[in-house]
Amino acid sequence: MSRSDLASVLAGARAEGRAVAAFNVIQLEHAEAYATAAERVGLPVVMQISENCVRYHGSLAPIALATLAIADACDQPVVVHLDHAEDTALVEEAVRLGLMSVMFDGSTLPDDANRAETARVVALCHAAGVGVEAELGEVGGKDGVHAPGVRTDPTDAARFVADTGVDALAVAVGSSHAMTDRTAELDTDLIAALRDSVPVPLVLHGSSGVPDDGLVAAVKAGMTKVNVATHLNQVFTRAMTGRLEASPTVDTRKYLGAARDAVADEAARLLQLLALR
Template structure:
């Protein structure tokens, strides 16, 4: 199947009150697992490459082309997205290479500089039919640059969307990146006020630390794109540990990496189904 535009997936989900899983690719096996999860669940998925992932692989092109190839070969509806690009040039490169969406992350900049740089990315993306996600109000856990209690202001969010023309907005509502325990609480009232204030899908980053039931309530309050990375990484690593403990003589990395891939596929399919369970079409 050909790539599905991110915009199509998000607009359809938002129209019926459904959440969409946006899961981070770390290596080829992750991409394979996530596309397989979408096939198993019969639901669309967004595969994300972060700036950190690109740095890990040493260059954008190899891991980007591999992820695009996995998406194109899948029988599921799969979109490919660039996540947390603080370098606008990387965002522009992803647009040129055929990604369905990019996130330009200018949250560390002051409001006016964030608006100006984001607008430049949006202009280039619009010419290519690519969706742009941006961030307003830092999400916790990013390089330690987060003051407890920071939240996105609905009025400022409305102004930011209007001035930049972004197509999706990542908001700070209480979640935090890289959490390994699912104990975070999110401000559901703020989610609802943000959803009423802006005309674009809202994105929850740091979802790995948020319990299932809270994510479902967040989707019902107005969240659409649910980003998950650390939670799935933990499943991959746990399965590898279990395999090696049971097979201490194993030397072929394919055997234990396959175990990790299978664990991610199973859990990602469960999450996709959970996020879609809020749809008005399914009650």
């Protein structure tokens, strides 16, 4: 299976009424954990590299090429995705490197500029067979559209998709980025209305703050791609520090390996949860 394109992976999930999990890659151990999880449960996975991650590493190519190599070795479909890219030059580099999809984030731009720039990115990416995810406005945790009380209007969402040609749309339904507790309450009626109004798969950002039953309800209501980052970072950190406290060592393989194994276990659980298994 290995590398797959976003549109076909999401189309398959949407047709079956399930969702695909999208997990953030920061260290190489993350990508290894997600591949292990996908193989263990026999489900596709999206491995996301954010623009923030690129800044952390200093460039896109090393982490992207390593993640693509792990995707190529995986026996399940893997989409390697550039997440929350605001820099179109970075989008162009991702396409050259062979990433299969990008999330272009023009949410801080004025509405007309966001639509125009998103449409330009879609044209560039589609010419290379690369899928594009986008959103109408800034996601919560960044004082924007997913802040408490802010919601995506179904009519606006449908018009944005028509204006831009995106393959997937991130919508505001009650979640927020970077939550460390799982207390967010999603508006499932709005998710269903968006599903009926928008012709492309819906994406839930900020899913780390949503409890399991809320995630399942969101999928049943119409979510197709579910992004999880902070929650898995917490799993990684707890396992790493726990291993160091239990058995101090300077061998980084010991504690990073423990963190990788813990993330693989939780990623596998989430993959199955979102597939409604």
